[in-house]
Amino acid sequence: MGTWHMGESERNRAREVAALSLGLDLGMTLIDTAEMYGDGGAERVSGEAIAGRREQVFVVSKVYPHNAGAKSAIAACKRSLARLGTDYLDCYLLHWRGRIPLEETVHAFTQLARDGLIRSWGVSNFDVDDMEELFDVPGGAACAVNQVLYNLSERAADWKLLEWCRARGVALMAYSPVGQGDLLRHRALTRIAQALGRTSAQVALAWLLRHDDVIAIPQSSDPAHVRDNRAAADVVLDAPALAALDAAFPPPRQPTTISVI
Numbered sequence: 249m250g251t252w253h254m255g256e257s258e259r260n261r262a263r264e265v266a267a268l269s270l271g272l273d274l275g276m277t278l279i280d281t282a283e284m285y286g287d288g289g290a291e292r293v294s295g296e297a298i299a300g301r302r303e304q305v306f307v308v309s310k311v312y313p314h315n316a317g318a319k320s321a322i323a324a325c326k327r328s329l330a331r332l333g334t335d336y337l338d339c340y341l342l343h344w345r346g347r348i349p350l351e352e353t354v355h356a357f358t359q360l361a362r363d364g365l366i367r368s369w370g371v372s373n374f375d376v377d378d379m380e381e382l383f384d385v386p387g388g389a390a391c392a393v394n395q396v397l398y399n400l401s402e403r404a405a406d407w408k409l410l411e412w413c414r415a416r417g418v419a420l421m422a423y424s425p426v427g428q429g430d431l432l433r434h435r436a437l438t439r440i441a442q443a444l445g446r447t448s449a450q451v452a453l454a455w456l457l458r459h460d461d462v463i464a465i466p467q468s469s470d471p472a473h474v475r476d477n478r479a480a481a482d483v484v485l486d487a488p489a490l491a492a493l494d495a496a497f498p499p500p501r502q503p504t505t506i507s508v509i
């Protein structure tokens with residue numbers, strides 16, 4: 249479950265915590281947050297949702313590029329842990345590439361892992377050329393995940409990135425997996441979903457989840473939508489459904505770089 253835009257207003261806090269808690273009750277095991285979201289507010293909301301059930305949840309947070317230095321990343325991680333009310337992150341990501349050399353960030357992540365503050369680390373918004381640079385840095389090949397924009401209408405990762413990551417055991421975490429809601433109003437998707445007796449969100453998410461090494465992190469504060477998103481994990485798309493989706497949302501046919509939201 250994603251958490252962008254959560255923790256921005258006290259008025260919505262109880263509803264957001266309830267939505268995340270419901271998702272956990274239903275077996276959605278991962279929460280993705282960031283120090284950026286709600287200026288720490290989303291981490292606090294996530295902390296409330298995981299309180300008393302920390303071991304059931306895979307918690308991911310992200311460091312701002314300007315905080316990703318050898319020492320600053322360690323301090324930022326400790327602030328995130330305090331807001332989340334936990335003593336470790338399951339995965340810590342560099343939110344996007346900034347000016348700080350990757351060597352410094354990898355060094356900090358390696359130290360955080362050695363000290364038990366994080367169990368794994370990764371990156372976000374990295375295309376193939378960035379990943380190649382990362383893997384050339386000492387310790388860089390320990391990267392566990394790359395979180396990028398990936399959904400039916402944003403298929404740039406299908407050009408090379410997904411394959412590149414797969415060949416190296418790096419999981420792809422698909423952000424904005426329902427296109428921030430807009431994708432769900434796409435007529436072709438609605439038609440295909442209706443024919444399958446499913447919702448558009450279930451089909452959009454099942455399309456991502458058909459890969460064992462792709463993680464989808466839909467964000468919702470609406471309990472009906474949370475249930476809808478959870479149901480996607482039980483949907484198996486057959487070959488004709490996948491062909492219909494490819495026809496409506498064609499994969500890239502020429503070199504394409506990933507977009508960033």
Ligand SMILES: NC(=O)c1ccc[n+]([C@@H]2O[C@H](COP(=O)([O-])OP(=O)(O)OC[C@H]3O[C@@H](n4cnc5c(N)ncnc54)[C@H](OP(=O)(O)O)[C@@H]3O)[C@@H](O)[C@H]2O)c1
Nearest residue numbers: 250251252423424425426427428429449466467468469473
């Ligand atoms: N690394 C990065 O740079 C980056 C960038 C963007 C996002 N992310 C992460 O990825 C997460 C997901 O991406 P996102 O929040 O941009 O977009 P998203 O999950 O694709 O879409 C979220 C929007 O879709 C609606 N929605 C969700 N499920 C629905 C359903 N079943 N039916 C109808 N509407 C539904 C939500 O509204 P309701 O609340 O009304 O359900 C919300 O407005 C973020 O929360 C964040 O954790 C990371």
